[in-house]
Amino acid sequence: MSNAAASGGGDFLSDFTRPDDSEMSDISVFSDYPFEIRPSDGRGMGAFATRDVAPGEIVLVDYTSISIVDSGLIKDCETIADLYESLYPDEQEKWEALAATANERHTTATRWVYSRPRSDGTSYPKEKQEKYTMLKLQFNCNGFDMLQGGSALFLDASRFNHSCDPNLWYDVDTMDNRWVGRANRKINEGEEIFVSYIPENRTRDVRQKSLKGWGFDCTCPKCSEGIDTYSASLETARDIANRVEPDRGRSPPVYGNTTDDIGKRIDRHIEILRDLSQKQGRPNEDKSIQKELVFA
Ligand SMILES: [Zn+2]
Numbered sequence: 001m002s003n004a005a006a007s008g009g010g011d012f013l014s015d016f017t018r019p020d021d022s023e024m025s026d027i028s029v030f031s032d033y034p035f036e037i038r039p040s041d042g043r044g045m046g047a048f049a050t051r052d053v054a055p056g057e058i059v060l061v062d063y064t065s066i067s068i069v070d071s072g073l074i075k076d077c078e079t080i081a082d083l084y085e086s087l088y089p090d091e092q093e094k095w096e097a098l099a100a101t102a103n104e105r106h107t108t109a110t111r112w113v114y115s116r117p118r119s120d121g122t123s124y125p126k127e128k129q130e131k132y133t134m135l136k137l138q139f140n141c142n143g144f145d146m147l148q149g150g151s152a153l154f155l156d157a158s159r160f161n162h163s164c165d166p167n168l169w170y171d172v173d174t175m176d177n178r179w180v181g182r183a184n185r186k187i188n189e190g191e192e193i194f195v196s197y198i199p200e201n202r203t204r205d206v207r208q209k210s211l212k213g214w215g216f217d218c219t220c221p222k223c224s225e226g227i228d229t230y231s232a233s234l235e236t237a238r239d240i241a242n243r244v245e246p247d248r249g250r251s252p253p254v255y256g257n258t259t260d261d262i263g264k265r266i267d268r269h270i271e272i273l274r275d276l277s278q279k280q281g282r283p284n285e286d287k288s289i290q291k292e293l294v295f296a
Pocket residue numbers: 163164165207218219220221222223224
């Protein structure tokens with residue numbers, strides 16, 4: 001979740017050192033998965049498909065040991081510092097590369113905690129206090145709420161930027177601390193992969209307000225066109241098309257409410273339905289179609 005990096009976290013964060021591009025390059029490729037991390041226009045870093053991804057395909061399975069149970073700021077800060085020190089260097093680098101946003105009051109409180117003795121009477125090393133403060137803010141910005149309470153940081157899953165019309169849906173298995181992301185439609189090679197940080201069915205104004213917590217204004221197609229929700233029939237048509245046509249991506253086009261646009265929308269529905277009926281009438285032509293039908 002690196003959107004916030006683009007818009008910055010405010011002046012009070014400016015005294016933290018931020019990773020530069022040369023540090024990022026060593027951790028930018030996850031070769032086992034069909035995406036790579038590289039700069040995303042206006043969004044800091046983002047995840048981009050390195051090949052075509054079929055609907056339903058698993059894009060990332062991420063496990064984590066970085067979780068806290070919300071025991072109050074002082075205890076949570078201790079846990080964060082201990083967890084960070086327990087990680088391998090490459091994991092530490094991924095954590096350090098994440099975006100952070102926070103209000104000034106929270107930043108000051110966190111910095112104060114790390115300047116104080118720990119519960120066992122020892123002190124945080126002076127040279128690490130600012131780093132721990134930043135790590136805690138990065139955790140707050142990128143942590144996923146867990147069903148049993150508390151939150152967890154998935155270092156690779158945190159690299160996906162936000163869209164209100166994401167092409168990746170995810171589940172968090174709170175028993176195994178596992179995050180699984182699947183393509184919800186065809187993702188083309190080179191396309192950025194997005195998750196939604198918030199429920200997708202909210203109105204545009206509510207979405208924009210919720211996303212302030214991450215420190216950015218969403219400019220996804222839905223938000224920039226002022227769309228509250230895509231029509232259910234169009235989404236259903238897209239879902240069906242994805243299942244029987246795994247090699248043809250379907251994104252709902254964005255139309256306004258003029259007579260001309262409504263006409264285009266109806267034409268689009270007809271086109272999708274015509275394609276569908278043709279494919280379903282000749283199911284043996286394409287083995288990949290059969291495979292997807294089995295999956296569905
Ligand atoms: Zn949006």
